[in-house]
Amino acid sequence: MADAIGTIGVILAGGRSSRMGGNEKAFLALTDRPMIQVALDRLTKQTDTVIINANGDQERMKFLGVPVQRDIFGGFAGPLAGVHAGMQWVRHNQPLVSHICTIAADTPFFPADLAARLEDNLKTADTIVLAASNGYRHPVFGLWPVSLIEDLAAFLQSGQTGKVMAFVKQQDWTEAEFDNLNANGNSIDPFFNINTPEELELARQLQEQINIDE
Numbered sequence: 001m002a003d004a005i006g007t008i009g010v011i012l013a014g015g016r017s018s019r020m021g022g023n024e025k026a027f028l029a030l031t032d033r034p035m036i037q038v039a040l041d042r043l044t045k046q047t048d049t050v051i052i053n054a055n056g057d058q059e060r061m062k063f064l065g066v067p068v069q070r071d072i073f074g075g076f077a078g079p080l081a082g083v084h085a086g087m088q089w090v091r092h093n094q095p096l097v098s099h100i101c102t103i104a105a106d107t108p109f110f111p112a113d114l115a116a117r118l119e120d121n122l123k124t125a126d127t128i129v130l131a132a133s134n135g136y137r138h139p140v141f142g143l144w145p146v147s148l149i150e151d152l153a154a155f156l157q158s159g160q161t162g163k164v165m166a167f168v169k170q171q172d173w174t175e176a177e178f179d180n181l182n183a184n185g186n187s188i189d190p191f192f193n194i195n196t197p198e199e200l201e202l203a204r205q206l207q208e209q210i211n212i213d214e
Contacts, residue, residue, distance in 0.1 A: 009047035010086035013054040013105040046115035053082040078162040087149040107193040118143035121176040128173040139164040183209040
């Protein structure tokens with residue numbers, strides 16, 4: 001049984017991958033699988049259902065075998081548009097579900113207990129819970145009440161698309177702190193994300209020391 005009952009996982013894969021020379025990060029191989037598959041396998045163990053937020057040709061995601069939801073707000077409106085898209089999918093397909101748990105597709109070492117730990121830090125049903133580590137907040141990794149969908153839509157319509165924390169600070173919110181991972185004696189932030197070819201190569205080296213299938 002999944003750890004986070006009543007929560008749907010949403011993999012945010014709508015970025016432009018501008019620092020990867022135009023290659024879509026989600027499909028770059030980390031191990032024997034593309035990053036998006038690694039993220040899906042890891043999140044599937046934590047939530048009841050997983051969907052992917054991605055724009056463009058939806059057929060390219062078909063091999064993953066899970067629903068794909070594009071942004072409702074166009075123009076690469078940032079991660080908040082992906083959060084909204086996830087909420088919209090829940091409203092239309094599983095309206096009894098109260099929360100979504102969002103992750104980034106380019107962060108393969110995110111905590112194996114992310115969803116459960118975020119749920120543990122809920123203060124009320126309408127609280128947003130964001131992940132944090134090493135004194136930094138990671139707004140893409142969060143537990144979001146679907147009840148905020150109208151507020152989020154109004155915020156996005158106002159043009160404040162890229163300002164995740166500006167929206168969050170209008171709501172009831174809190175943080176959940178996560179410890180670093182041990183990679184052969186080295187301390188690695190679990191929210192290390194891949195933006196450049198150099199970071200991809202580092203991640204490939206790290207994955208040999210970190211069990212990403214736990």
